[in-house]
Amino acid sequence: MAENFDIQILDSPLSAEAAISFVQSDSCGAIDVFIGTVRNHTAGKTVFKLSFEAYEKMAVQEMEKIAQQAADQWPVDKLAFHHRVGDLAVGETAVIIAVSTPHRQASFEACKYAIDTLKQTVPIWKKEFFEGGEIWVAAHP
């Protein structure tokens, strides 16, 4: 892995502070951070927990590709990309992306690219548990 990327899949709580501290860089004037958290409702139903599972080896590889693609398109100095697996309660953090760049616009765009692409390509799956049932998110049309 490129040493300016910190890519991890963890089964313990994520730390925004750790991600921000990894990407801090004296040559950069901007750090953009995205934090994805567990929401308490979906499509009118009350959600009480989410469970994430990952095909870890490939998920890390795909997250590395995304980090590299972001660095190819914007002047990314460092990028931290952490995803949680296992059971998460409402309010817990599922994903953190932090990106440092010399100026702010690139950090916004690179961070958005990373989360948008993760949702399309990284082999991680989320099951929602709500009152009266459970469902693998996005599995069906």
Place this chain on the structure above:
Amino acid sequence: MKIELLAFGITKDILGGRQVSYEWEGPANVEGLLLSLREKHPQLADLKSLKVAVNSEYAGLDKTIGPQDEVVLIPPVSGG
């Protein structure tokens, strides 16, 4: 062809386990595997998409599958 197939997300529920021994007649490639799987487990045909990874890379339909390959079913991803 006979392989050990890994299944994640909803495909794990449909196939009944994370790791499944799977044997099929016909072409030893991704397309042959998917055709056989959809016939044996019609619920797989209801998914929004179903991709296959061979040795932890997304594989096209014509990708050859051998007994030593790590073959994984990738239903629609939903990380983040």
